[in-house]
Structures are given as C-alpha cells and as structure tokens.
Amino acid sequence: MERILVIGGARALGAAVARRAAKDGYEVVVGARDLAAAEALASQIGATALRVDLQDEATIAAAAAGLADGVDHVVTTASAPHDVRAVELDHDSLTAAFTAKVIGPMLVAKHLAPVLRPTGSIVLFSGVVGWRPGPGSLVKGTTNGAVEFLARHLAADLAPVRVNAVSPGVVDSGAWDRLGDAKAALLSRSAATTLVGRHGAPDDVVDAVMWLLRAGFVSGETIHLEGGARHRAA
Numbered sequence: 001m002e003r004i005l006v007i008g009g010a011r012a013l014g015a016a017v018a019r020r021a022a023k024d025g026y027e028v029v030v031g032a033r034d035l036a037a038a039e040a041l042a043s044q045i046g047a048t049a050l051r052v053d054l055q056d057e058a059t060i061a062a063a064a065a066g067l068a069d070g071v072d073h074v075v076t077t078a079s080a081p082h083d084v085r086a087v088e089l090d091h092d093s094l095t096a097a098f099t100a101k102v103i104g105p106m107l108v109a110k111h112l113a114p115v116l117r118p119t120g121s122i123v124l125f126s127g128v129v130g131w132r133p134g135p136g137s138l139v140k141g142t143t144n145g146a147v148e149f150l151a152r153h154l155a156a157d158l159a160p161v162r163v164n165a166v167s168p169g170v171v172d173s174g175a176w177d178r179l180g181d182a183k184a185a186l187l188s189r190s191a192a193t194t195l196v197g198r199h200g201a202p203d204d205v206v207d208a209v210m211w212l213l214r215a216g217f218v219s220g221e222t223i224h225l226e227g228g229a230r231h232r233a234a
C-alpha cells in the first residue's frame with residue numbers, strides 16, 4: 001500500500017485529497033498545524049495524523065522522522081493569503097505567504113527527500129491568480145507563480161522522484177464559506193471568467209491530483225484546473 005502525506009490536509013482541498021486517497025486505498029497521513037483537526041479527520045477516514053506547520057521547520061523534521069520507513073507521495077495545499085496592495089504590505093504576513101507556498105515546500109523537500117521512495121512524487125498547489133493579476137493579488141499571484149518554477153526546479157533536484165503542481169481556479173472548497181452571503185457572488189463572478197462557464201468543484205482538483213500521483217512520465221509540470229480562465233479575454 002502506498003503512503004501519502006497530505007499537508008494542509010485537515011480541511012478544504014487538503015481534506016478532499018486525504019478523503020479520496022483513503023478511499024482509493026492509500027495509507028494516508030493527515031498533516032496539519034492544527035493536530036486536533038488532523039486527528040479528527042484521520043479518525044473518520046482510517047488515517048493517521050501528524051502536526052506539520054510549514055512555518056516551523058522542526059515540525060517538518062519531526063514528520064520526516066515519523067515517516068522514516070518511507071513515504072510515496074507528499075501533497076501540500078498550504079496557503080496563507082496576504083491579499084493587499086503593495087503600499088499595504090506587512091512583512092510578517094508576506095513572509096508567511098511565501099513560507100506556506102514556497103519556502104515550506106522547499107523545507108519539506110529537504111527533510112522528506114531521504115524517505116521519499118524513488119517511484120514517488122510531490123504535488124504542490126499554485127492558483128490561477130498567478131496568471132491573472134489584479135488589485136490585491138500581488139502576493140498570492142507571485143507565490144503562485146513561484147510554485148510553477150518550484151515544481152520544475154525541485155523535479156530536477158529530487159529526480160527520479162517526480163514533482164508537479166496543480167493550479168486551480170476558484171473552487172468551492174470550503175475556503176470561501178467565510179465570505180457568508182458574498183460567496184455566491186464570488187463563485188458566479190469567477191464562473192464568468194472561465195471558458196466553461198462554471199466555478200470549480202473539489203473533485204476537479206482531486207481528480208487531477210490523484211492522476212498526478214500515478215502519472216509516472218510527468219514531472220516538473222503545472223496542470224491548470226481553471227476551466228480555461230487564462231485563455232479568456234478579461
């Protein structure tokens with residue numbers, strides 16, 4: 001049975017990947033900075049849980065030690081948005097955003113490379129904002145863009161372990177529930193920016209992640225899951 005660590009795995013798209021992986025017969029380890037939330041999901045799906053906070057390298061090292069007998073795949077969905085204009089940037093929030101998407105995954109590679117099986121893979125999470133600049137998207141867009149290059153360079157560094165990224169458009173993952181009544185308007189606006197006329201569903205993303213785990217001839221790629229949004233005139 002292949003083992004998969006899902007970082008950011010306690011909720012939203014991370015939890016959706018963890019649930020599907022468990023259903024598909026993977027041995028799932030839910031990694032999250034909120035250990036109680038990771039344990040709650042793990043107990044529902046027959047998985048185990050580890051505390052992983054990408055801002056805390058010691059937790060990444062400890063996770064690698066806990067997986068010393070090997071791991072096949074690592075998926076990291078972590079994101080710490082800092083959606084402000086340049087003049088409003090806050091250094092700590094900026095650092096947290098780059099840590100969640102770029103620096104943290106590099107440290108994951110550092111600590112998990114020795115235990116990743118050579119037939120295995122890493123899947124990173126980017127996002128369509130990297131390719132569609134707008135007011136307040138400076139940090140998210142730049143970190144998402146960096147993820148594409150991280151996948152390429154990490155794939156070369158860790159070969160034969162494969163490294164790829166997925167880049168979702170707006171997905172009703174649960175992350176937008178915090179908007180309350182404004183969520184429906186956001187989803188409908190985002191649907192209008194695609195070629196397929198709808199917003200994303202978690203399964204759109206999970207299907208691609210599960211395919212990448214098995215796609216043994218694909219490495220260093222970013223798969224865009226946004227209904228063609230990059231190809232539609234604004």
Ligand SMILES: NC(=O)c1ccc[n+]([C@@H]2O[C@H](COP(=O)([O-])OP(=O)(O)OC[C@H]3O[C@@H](n4cnc5c(N)ncnc54)[C@H](OP(=O)(O)O)[C@@H]3O)[C@@H](O)[C@H]2O)c1
Pocket residue numbers: 007008009010011012013014032033034052053054055077078079080099100125126127128129167168169170171172173174175
């Ligand atoms: N949903 C969308 O519409 C959409 C669109 C484009 C791209 N994406 C990308 O898809 C990925 C998943 O999105 P989502 O909808 O599932 O978003 P989400 O609900 O915001 O999930 C982000 C996850 O990152 C975790 N996280 C944040 N900082 C972390 C850290 N330092 N260490 C470990 N985990 C950390 C959060 O954990 P806590 O629970 O502890 O906060 C949460 O589980 C993100 O990278 C996002 O940018 C999503």
